[in-house]
Amino acid sequence: MGGRGRGSRSRTQRKHFRDGRENVWKRPKSDSASSDPNSNNNSENKTHWQPFATQNPAFDEYYKEQGIVTAEEWDTFVEALRTPLPAAFRINSSSQFCEDIKSQLENDFMNSLKAETTDGGEVEAIRPLPWYPDNLAWHSNFSRMQLRKNQTLERFHEFLKLENEIGNITRQEAVSMVPPLFLDVRPDHFVFDMCAAPGSKTFQLLEIIYQSTKSGSLPDGMVMANDLDVQRCNLLIHQTKRMCTANLIVTNNEAQHFPGCRADKNGSKASEMEIEPQISQLLFDRVLCDVPCSGDGTLRKAPDMWRKWNPGMGNGLHSLQIQIAMRGLSLLKVGGRMVYSTCSMNPVEDEAVVAEILRKCGGSVELVDVSSELPQLVRRPGVRKWKVRDKDLWLASHKDVSKFQRYHILPSMFPSGKSYVAPANKDLEHENGENAISEDEIQPTEDASTEDLMEEVSDLPLERCMRIVPHDQNSGAFFIAVLQKLSPLPAIQEKPSKKRNLFKKNPELQGKLLDQVTEDNSGLEPDSRDVAVEKNYEAATEADLIVDEPDEADMEPDPSNISNQDSEETKALVNGETDSGKAVGKRKLQLQGKWKGVDPVLFFKDESIINSIKMFYGIDESFPFDGHLISRNSDKNHVKRIYYVSKSVKDVLGLNFRVGQQLKIASIGLKMFERQTSREGTSTPCSFRISSEGLPVILPHITNQILYASSVDFKHLLQYKAIKFADFVDAEFGEKASKLMMGCCVIVMRDSKTMSGPTKVDASTIAIGCWKGRSNLNVMVTAIDCQELLERLSVRMEAEKGPSVQENKFNVDELQLNGASKVEESENTQLVADA
Numbered sequence: 001m002g003g004r005g006r007g008s009r010s011r012t013q014r015k016h017f018r019d020g021r022e023n024v025w026k027r028p029k030s031d032s033a034s035s036d037p038n039s040n041n042n043s044e045n046k047t048h049w050q051p052f053a054t055q056n057p058a059f060d061e062y063y064k065e066q067g068i069v070t071a072e073e074w075d076t077f078v079e080a081l082r083t084p085l086p087a088a089f090r091i092n093s094s095s096q097f098c099e100d101i102k103s104q105l106e107n108d109f110m111n112s113l114k115a116e117t118t119d120g121g122e123v124e125a126i127r128p129l130p131w132y133p134d135n136l137a138w139h140s141n142f143s144r145m146q147l148r149k150n151q152t153l154e155r156f157h158e159f160l161k162l163e164n165e166i167g168n169i170t171r172q173e174a175v176s177m178v179p180p181l182f183l184d185v186r187p188d189h190f191v192f193d194m195c196a197a198p199g200s201k202t203f204q205l206l207e208i209i210y211q212s213t214k215s216g217s218l219p220d221g222m223v224m225a226n227d228l229d230v231q232r233c234n235l236l237i238h239q240t241k242r243m244c245t246a247n248l249i250v251t252n253n254e255a256q257h258f259p260g261c262r263a264d265k266n267g268s269k270a271s272e273m274e275i276e277p278q279i280s281q282l283l284f285d286r287v288l289c290d291v292p293c294s295g296d297g298t299l300r301k302a303p304d305m306w307r308k309w310n311p312g313m314g315n316g317l318h319s320l321q322i323q324i325a326m327r328g329l330s331l332l333k334v335g336g337r338m339v340y341s342t343c344s345m346n347p348v349e350d351e352a353v354v355a356e357i358l359r360k361c362g363g364s365v366e367l368v369d370v371s372s373e374l375p376q377l378v379r380r381p382g383v384r385k386w387k388v389r390d391k392d393l394w395l396a397s398h399k400d401v402s403k404f405q406r407y408h409i410l411p412s413m414f415p416s417g418k419s420y421v422a423p424a425n426k427d428l429e430h431e432n433g434e435n436a437i438s439e440d441e442i443q444p445t446e447d448a449s450t451e452d453l454m455e456e457v458s459d460l461p462l463e464r465c466m467r468i469v470p471h472d473q474n475s476g477a478f479f480i481a482v483l484q485k486l487s488p489l490p491a492i493q494e495k496p497s498k499k500r501n502l503f504k505k506n507p508e509l510q511g512k513l514l515d516q517v518t519e520d521n522s523g524l525e526p527d528s529r530d531v532a533v534e535k536n537y538e539a540a541t542e543a544d545l546i547v548d549e550p551d552e553a554d555m556e557p558d559p560s561n562i563s564n565q566d567s568e569e570t571k572a573l574v575n576g577e578t579d580s581g582k583a584v585g586k587r588k589l590q591l592q593g594k595w596k597g598v599d600p601v602l603f604f605k606d607e608s609i610i611n612s613i614k615m616f617y618g619i620d621e622s623f624p625f626d627g628h629l630i631s632r633n634s635d636k637n638h639v640k641r642i643y644y645v646s647k648s649v650k651d652v653l654g655l656n657f658r659v660g661q662q663l664k665i666a667s668i669g670l671k672m673f674e675r676q677t678s679r680e681g682t683s684t685p686c687s688f689r690i691s692s693e694g695l696p697v698i699l700p701h702i703t704n705q706i707l708y709a710s711s712v713d714f715k716h717l718l719q720y721k722a723i724k725f726a727d728f729v730d731a732e733f734g735e736k737a738s739k740l741m742m743g744c745c746v747i748v749m750r751d752s753k754t755m756s757g758p759t760k761v762d763a764s765t766i767a768i769g770c771w772k773g774r775s776n777l778n779v780m781v782t783a784i785d786c787q788e789l790l791e792r793l794s795v796r797m798e799a800e801k802g803p804s805v806q807e808n809k810f811n812v813d814e815l816q817l818n819g820a821s822k823v824e825e826s827e828n829t830q831l832v833a834d835a
């Protein structure tokens with residue numbers, strides 16, 4: 001099994017993936033130097049930008065044969081692939097500025113960018129994507145390069161950058177927005193995003209979960225976003241932080257081995273948990289299976305791929321893609337939907353994978369016909385016939401595969417999925433000579449010969465799959481299949497000889513697998529035969545995979561890969577995980593080592609701190625704290641951040657404790673409170689301030705330390721960051737501010753609705769966290785957030801154009817007259833910097 005271990009394969013995949021995503025329409029320096037054998041002047045080469053060669057004969061030969069586009073449209077197809085991809089972006093529907101941004105695009109940028117339209121036969125410079133609901137997604141007629149280089153586009157580019165950073169928009173390839181739309185997600189759904197980094201689809205899923213949720217309340221559903229790659233997981237955390245959500249868990253597990261998390265009814269409660277878990281098994285209503293792939297659908301964005309592309313890339317990922325998809329289906333509730341997607345056009349990674357999972361699931365999973373959904377999205381039906389290429393050979397059927405190719409060219413890669421194992425080759429399959437041909441393997445009547453190339457056609461309804469090609473709507477390429485689980489999955493065919501063979505060499509592994517199977521069955525409902533079958537299936541799947549990948553050493557994470565977030569807490573805790581109960585002791589012992597170096601996830605229960613927070617901010621009892629607060633540090637004297645989780649996330653976490661912390665949690669919940677570290681901070685009655693991310697959630701429940709400022713004073717605060725009490729335009733506000741308790745406070749902007757005193761906080765409420773010092777108020781919001789708020793407020797005022805605008809309009813002179821500009825260096829510079 002050397003070289004096929006878990007670690008080596010994962011590392012190769014990661015490298016391949018990273019390589020595959022490198023940027024873009026610029027040739028690397030080393031490349032340009034080496035491409036010119038006559039050149040001995042490196043510096044000269046560095047100054048000359050050269051576009052990538054956008055052709056690859058192997059690519060042409062492969063795709064001409066696959067028939068995903070007709071011979072007549074071939075030239076248009078490749079021409080589109082050679083043209084840089086226009087930028088697209090999505091407005092965050094749960095942002096409080098969603099409508100403002102939409103209107104800015106429609107009324108300002110659509111007009112001001114008109115003169116810039118020439119490329120790709122497009123009429124408008126920017127336009128909403130017709131198939132995306134509510135004009136929330138936009139196509140721009142400019143590539144990323146044009147946006148960066150073109151002076152006249154500077155304002156638009158700055159707008160995109162700022163709003164993207166804040167989280168009001170997400171820059172995302174148009175076709176990549178499609179899979180979540182076909183998932184039919186509702187706000188109460190538990191959604192699993194199996195391969196989620198860098199997280200643009202996770203963000204989209206969260207937006208959908210939040211749709212129609214009232215401000216100040218949290219949706220009932222949640223998203224579990226997972227990725228194997230630690231660095232990419234950090235990107236995912238960074239991306240989704242912009243969403244400020246308490247309904248997200250980010251995990252760092254292998255998707256194909258993702259834990260089933262079934263609570264054992266008889267097991268004692270984990271010591272960490274006095275909280276009874278509300279769910280006993282982790283199953284999802286929706287699964288997004290956006291698997292690692294060769295990525296040739298992104299050629300327009302990553303033209304370096306022209307040079308790298310070869311058919312082996314897709315062949316090499318096929319097996320993993322099936323394993324991940326099967327795991328996704330086993331974690332899907334009966335009645336639930338899973339979307340399988342790739343950004344590859346290759347049928348071996350697309351239709352062949354879908355066909356194989358349909359065969360494995362034997363009627364328990366249906367490929368859904370979604371042709372009536374999103375009718376304005378131009379797509380093509382999936383193909384039912386294709387060929388497999390191995391190096392220089394075309395293979396139409398597994399019959400054509402020589403015995404030397406059988407390790408990497410699998411029956412499932414072909415349209416029929418049939419295996420033809422000639423008796424002479426059996427010993428190749430199983431060294432010990434045991435007969436291990438599974439039931440679906442068919443003995444050929446005669447040996448396959450090259451003249452015998454019979455074109456195979458799948459008998460499955462693969463035309464229900466969708467392929468988006470670049471020249472249909474000036475986009476990238478994508479493949480999408482929608483699957484519905486109709487009943488529990490059938491038991492998988494085991495491969496006893498293979499396992500027995502391995503067990504002979506490794507008896508410990510056999511013990512482990514048996515433990516695994518026993519454990520997987522121990523939580524079964526005694527009267528549920530179907531569920532038992534499903535669990536056998538799942539256990540077998542895991543077992544198969546372990547047999548395939550026994551490299552246990554690689555299960556230890558590399559300490560250098562520890563997430564940056566909370567790293568100081570991590571270091572203190574590497575050896576201090578809390579125990580979660582004897583009932584799961586054995587498994588726990590095995591698993592503990594796995595998550596070494598990852599911050600523990602603990603329910604935060606320090607009553608004295610919780611009470612001080614409640615008292616200081618006057619948080620009413622309607623806001624649930626119990627079981628919703630999390631820390632990543634078991635030493636309660638050193639907890640720096642307290643995170644808030646929704647009820648759904650709390651339930652999953654409760655279950656995870658009960659099953660011995662099988663989930664490797666990289667990030668969870670919303671940062672709600674942060675410990676004050678400055679000198680002044682430690683002298684306040686409450687040592688925790690409210691973080692900007694957490695403020696919108698807790699805002700409706702705060703009754704102390706909250707003041708309403710006029711829009712003029714509010715904007716002055718954003719502009720100057722610190723204002724003396726005496727310098728506020730509204731002297732009464734300054735007086736009230738001076739009477740607040742020292743420490744964190746919340747300033748809400750009064751608008752026409754809140755002019756006459758506090759009213760109910762709603763989605764339109766604008767508020768910021770401040771620090772009440774000895775003589776002034778200091779803003780505790782990052783510079784970029786201040787900039788964004790000022791920008792939004794001024795755009796709003798421009799749009800309103802009423803008499804009140806003049807009255808409220810931000811006026812620096814007025815501020816200077818009032819002396820605010822002379823505010824001395826903040827007493828709490830450190831606090832502001834912390835924020």
Ligand SMILES: C[S@@+](CC[C@H](N)C(=O)[O-])C[C@H]1O[C@@H](n2cnc3c(N)ncnc32)[C@H](O)[C@@H]1O
Pocket residue numbers: 013014017176194195196197198199200201202226227228229232253254255256290291292293343
């Ligand atoms: C196509 S990308 C996902 C893109 C993502 N869904 C998005 O929209 O931003 C595939 C991801 O799978 C991850 N990956 C590769 N092998 C994996 C595995 N065995 N388990 C989980 N994730 C894996 C890669 O790190 C990569 O981030």
